Amino acid sequence: MFKKLLLGSVLALGFAGNASAETINILMEGVPDTEFVKQLVPEFTKETGIEVNLEVVNYAEMHTKLVPQLVAPKGSYSAIVVDFYWVGEFVKAGWMQPLDDRIKADNIDTSVYIPALMDLVGQVDGTTYMLPFYNYAMGLTYRTDLLADPQNQADFKAKYGMDLKVPATWDEYLKQVEFFTRDGMHGVVNQGLRPDPIAMEWSNYLFANGGEYHDANWNPTLNNEAGVKAVEQYKTMIDKYGPVGSASFSFDEAFNVMAQGKAYSYITYNFFRTAYDDPSKSAVVGKVEIMPVPGPTPEQGGSLNGAWGWAIPKSSPNPDAAWTFLKWVESKEIAKKRALAGGSPTRTDVFDDPDLNAKYAYYPALKQMLLTSHNFPVFTYTPQLVEVLGRELSLAVAGEKTASDALAAIEAEMAELARKDGKLK
């Protein structure tokens, strides 16, 4: 009896969704930006009569779920969202439909997107495969109240002979980290978990020291002064200025240290900025601000760029309906609404919108961050490069390899991957 009831209810649930005309299925991840899309979807259904079915899975497993769907000639997903480091792989495998004809036919202006984001999750070698959905460039989040404290300012001046203020350069920031590591406080908290948390965070260290991943010909340029300094600084941060165990922290653990008010700074994805002001998660509401990661000079930035893009897979069962949705969700009106709800924008006209600038004081800093940020190498084997970086950096942090040995190993594997991809001759 119980079983019959259960069967009935499950079947009813299963069939409830696909009663009406057209439905588009989209695989997404449970981030705030997805939540904002979900809230607006009823408007789209009202306008077009198309039902939207958002399937949410966990980020780490999304790729695993997506790949079989993309390999299949016909899949279940009308549209997908693509993390920047899958882009090279998806293009190489031919899993995404080019959007240029649709963009031309509908007169969509893609020049409104921040150029760096269009390079990252928009165009590849002149063909447009994606529309940038939201950005997750990394920034320096820091405690404004600690900087403003007169006692701290006096102590800092006495110790370093310079003013305690928002750091203009990487070296200035490092001094502040050292300074704030006292009385149970930590100057910094790091996300040292393999592979993407450490690889992404360390990239900021590399850029902040003036380093780059490769030269114009894809020759790796890591095992040099800037690279070694970046690894050694990173290790020092974890061993000396950060809390015990940050070598295994993911973003969540690191965020919690910061949110509990136990660290001065944390280099992380900009969408964590809003979470600091959520009183159910944070003890430092109103005390944390975000800025571009400082670079070697005040003019240069050290931030790593990152973003997700909307795409229509080759295996999409209904690409036309999917395109209708993409046009709608990326229109200025909806993009602005998403940003007002707290989303991370990708369009310059949204960044410059007076309503948004009135609501979020940190918008100019965010825009500046995107404009000065650096892109991670995007090619077919980006995910493997992230794995290699994760493994070798983790070994260096654990003290099982010297900085130079780890970097040499990364260079060797990176060159091999780039050669396999035809980037490096």
Add this chain to the structure above:
Amino acid sequence: MIGIGGIGNANAADRRDARFGYALSAPALTMLFLVILFPVVSALYTSLHEYTLIAPNYDTFSGFENFMLALGDQEFRHSAWLTAKFVVGVVLLEFVIGFAVALMLNKVERFKPVYYAILLCPLLMNPVIVGLIWRMFLHPNLGIVNYLLSTVGFGPVNWLGDTKIAIWTIILVDIWHQVSFMIVLLLAGLASLPKEPYEAARVDGANSFQCFIHITLPMMRTVIVVTLLIRLIFAVKTYDLIYIMTRGGPGISTDLLSYFIYRTAFVSLNIGEASAMSIILLAAILALTVYLYRYMRAIR
């Protein structure tokens, strides 16, 4: 070799027995063949080809090259060795704890359902959830475990961030999660043991320990071997816990084989090599199974 039941002098009854046996297994076998045969054959076939998801075709037959590549890879060998140690560790520890608890549970009558209900709870939690929850508990600065330790004077333990400790942390969490699996099976084995041998032994004046050694252990042998074997197969496949808790780090200290194969398949998209690694793994477990199986038969 184990005989197939004296075909030479088979009489009508034996033949009918054999037919009855096949009739009983037919539904299960049909079901298995329908669903799992194609994936298994496909994995075998793929392991002999240069097959990646970026170019998913069987155009390049590569013979045993994938196998050689895997065996020559230092990372693969490291993972394999680490996995062997991990599996022996968790299976033995869980067996010792599990058997002790099962023996005690078999003795008591009061509160038995209460104990049983409690020990079932972790089993109903998915490894992903177990990993996430324990990451919170084991947070070195903000976790309850280190806080409790600090109240009795222990410094903060770097549960997941120290190359020497991380693997033991994983083993501890795995024990918390899976030890009940052993208990359920071993308790069922103990519950189905006949009573008479114990009564006879008591009459002869044997104590509990002697009963355990001379009656319980020999009669439980097959249940024990099968329990160990099944738990071992699951332990070799541990990957969710690693994925959630350490991703193989810090360094390469928790990089178990299943997680390594997972990365080869779904990060490097190299299904050919991942299949070859899986088949090497299969061969190793199969050899161990045959050995255990023969051992089990030999002592009967």
Add this chain to the structure above:
Amino acid sequence: MRVRWGSFIPHLILSAFSLAILLPLVWIVRVSLTDKLTAYKIPPEIGHVGIENYIEIFSAYPFERWFLNSLFVALASTAISLPLATAMAYAFARFNTGGIFLRLGVLASQMLPPIILVLPLFTLFFTTGLMQTHLGLILAHLTISLPFLAWMLVSFFEGDSASLEEAARIDGATRWQAFILIAVPVAAPGILAAGLLGFILSWNEFLFALVLSGADTQTLPVGLASMETHAGVEIAPLAAATVLSLLPVFVLLPFLRKYLIKGLSLGALK
């Protein structure tokens, strides 16, 4: 004196063990009743207490759908695999059907990491229209539980009910009757334990459920995992969902109580 110790020590050990299992669960309950900020406060303080996480998992997440999907798939796959595995295990134990090769063959597929099997399984299900259906998930979980249940059960049939069956056969029982009326009741503790573990295998299975399910057929493990996001772990609602996902224990408990006592009495019967 001796009797007293005899019952005291087992209870002592069992209580200690139960406590080790229980304390983390108690802490999960506590986290489920507070917010993330309070959950991570060290030293711990009472802080915020409320049931909004339990409301959130129903309003912001389709918890009831995950739960019912999981329950349905786990019950159905166990209901199918348990009788099939019991019959096969009996054939293996009593008639040595197929010999060692079949026995190992049945288990061999489970020695491959599931990550290797999931792609061809996807292809198979896509061509047969089983993708994203409950039936597909049930079948996928059957392939896992059948071999294991059969192996667990062989050892329970290899006990000494053979002589009882022979006596029954001499009294005129058919092979089928000997199996159903004698072998199965004698092996009942094992069969129930196997059924329980079969349910748990399906209840927790993650990878097949991830790849083969759709929005409507998402199971609890896949749903709960989605609370770990790129923007952090929703630990408080996750704890609430975890607490509710332990509910099957109470569904299983009356059934288990019967088994725990029945198992003993059957052992005594022999």
